[in-house]
Amino acid sequence: MGWEPFKITYTSDYFQDLYELAVELIRRGHAYVDHQTPEEIKEYREKKMNSPWRDRPIAESLKLFDDMNRGLIEEGKATLRMKQDMQSDNFNMYDLIAYRVKFTPHPHAGDKWCIYPSYDYAHCIVDSLENITHSLCTLEFETRRASYYWLLHVLDLYQPYVWEYSRLNVTNTVMSKRKLNYIVTNKYVDGWDDPRLMTLAGLRRRGVTSTAINAFVRGIGITRSDCSMIRLDRLEYHIREELNKTAPRVLVVLHPLKVVITNLKSGSVMDLDAKKWPDAQADDTSAFYKVPFSNVIYIEHSDFRMKDSKDYYGLAPGKSVLLRYAFPIKCTDVVLADDNETVLEIRAEYDPSKKSKPKGVLHWVAEPFPGADPLKVEVRLFEKLFNSENPAELDNWLADLNLDSKVVIPTAYAVPALRNAAIGDTFQFERLGYFTVDKDSTAEKLVFNRTVTLKDTYGKNGK
Template identity: 80%
Template sequence: ITYTSNYFQDLYDLAVELIQRGHAYVDHQTPEEVKASREKKENSPWRDRPVAESLKLFNDMKRGLIEEGKATLRMKQDMQSDNCNMYDLVAYRIKFTPHPHAGDKWCIYPSYDYAHCIVDSLENITHSLCTLEFETRRASYYWLLNALGLYHPHVWEYSRLNVTNTVMSKRKLNYLVTEKWVDGWDDPRLMTLAGLRRRGVTSSSINAFVRGIGITRSDNSMIALERLESHVREELNKTAPRAMVVLHPLKVVISNLEDNLIMELDAKKWPDAQTDDTSSLYKVPFCNTVYIERSDFRMKDAKDYYGLAPGKSVMLRYAFPIKCTEAIYGDDKETVVEIRAEYDPSKTTKPKGVLHWVAQPSPGVNPLKVEVRLFDKLFRSENPAELDKKWLDDLNPLSKEVIPEAFAVGSLCNAAVGDKFQFERLGYFVVDPDSTSDKLVFNRTVTLRDSYTKGGNK
């Protein structure tokens, strides 16, 4: 990694040479005056000052002898051009602020329009890649290199990557972070590399996504977020071992199973795992107290409902069929707090519904508690950038849900930061850096369902 500040001395020396060649001058116009003269295509009154005078004044700027805002170094380009980016752009400004890398050595700093092309040339860059909004700056890029007789990299512009339901503008991203609308640059809801990494998105998935969409000069393309998620899902389906986690636990007491009996059952890490391959299996306890998702129980059954209901049977994944015999209500007489059920040890019952579950590891002991964070689209509309000043009003208030005490199978207790899993029926998850020895934290990367379609404009 290199920085423009690595070349501050080279840039200064080349600015002196530019003045000596008659292609730059020290100007004293205010920003307002510069703007007005550019709009009228009028030269600065100091444009034709003697070279020696500009050299002395530029040296005074460097030595800190001129106040901030009282002078700039401008390139002597073409004030009559049809391209406004040739209207004598500023090369140097005075700023009495220490630099993050150079410290307080300098009080004049080069502009992007001056430094960009020169540093590319000094570093022998073969191709300088920019997004389309910089296309009109290509004339200034080559003008300066020609004026100094420097090597020309090839400049090539392409359209920005625009993804639905988010913002990619650095200015907008910075505002979201600094104003605390999100939890930092690595917030998993952001499309920053740090955010994608924390969400569990792999570099190979990003590369596959980029290869899939290709490069275009069309500036109106909007890529569906679901397209990236599809690549992520495709990879994690092959690489993330399975586990069972219950987000909103509902207690189920199996009345025809002995209180102190604990069975050790085999669960599959992979869909095609063979029963004789112990490396592809993990152990789960099964006892008379298990927990299912609260959303997997209803008091009223329906034809298209495959969850548990009074008098109805479901299959507990890797275990046995159970049949609901009673629902216990809480003090409010409305909320079901416990289900009584019977299990079928012979497995003669063949219910259609299959539920994930977590059991007590031993009588009276709760399963492993973990924190689960569910992330959704950061913005409600596909293109929040179109909303101008109202873009913040489009933030999705439900883009982050924290479940502080989900129940997980014990095999997850040794998971490390960055480990990825498929939580059966729930989606793909990754261990977050906020995890501690006392509690694991999981971020949902993507859901299981793939809503992306290859047709249309997505």
């Protein structure tokens, strides 16, 4: 993301300190070992009732907590709870759990511990031990502020300033870890780095740069409004702004339609210059790449129709178009399937003099040499993951999943210049959008993820 942390620390770095402070908390009469089940704790909290173990002797809680630490008590048989205020109007003061028994090795601490601190216990203490000046949380943690300061106060520890702000909510997706975990573990998406997700891993795999993300975040600012939704096209605007400067242009055809140029000799191949950048200067050879032009080329199926119209700029019988970086061609014949509707092939003539000036300009890809298909690549097109702008507010949010959010085109045609593209490289496929080489690519076949289309609704609407 371009940010260099001053220091990376983990709560587990402070496990010993947290344990010693828990012992001190018991000694001061502000914690006790409880044997209630989760169901009993829930019931007693709802009724604002004290646990029957709440007033047990301090010495007894100290011994039991030591037994918990030494692995002498089974999981689920005891917890250490803070002695807060069961009559408070804030349910986050209802004797929150500080420690649980769990016989699971820790990713950082290994198997040294069999008791682990809760978030409500560890969060504020670690902030204090690290001399954090401002502890920043999203608004759903605002009710935990009372517990945060209570614990630091009873332990006579330094109290950082706590400030809450609204979480980032982006339209047509879910941002909560619980919902994200559900759709990942239940395989509604292809892992945490699925390009349709708003995780950093997913955005990175999609081809979104840290520069674009930082610009997006700077643009939306910070608010305490709990119902604000940021439109997805606002992020896409910043992605386009960045990739327009950094992504070289190439020619790729997603849905190839064969065009045979009848007045160009079979086997004849011309190497033409194509621009990597719109403002490429003629004397800068690095700003160009070579594209073969032969008597068999491919255009998009959507760029041909049988009937022409005034506002149509594609190819049609008897009509001319300009092939990008190449020549004008004119459709002279159409080969149809047996149903007399499906177009199998187009016959055309090209104008080597380039005297004709058609309005329509098409992207295309040619056979690199006679009888050889162009470079075949797989292209994955991604749309919004959910149909509704705010699926999280729906009772059945899973039913709102967009079943067409991922479309795979197994055989698109690309120019030879793309053959050596590496994982993570991003290009503008002219007239189509920005695409990034996916990690699923192999030596035999490249896979591209569509990062974003060329259409810019945010920039036009100014929203």
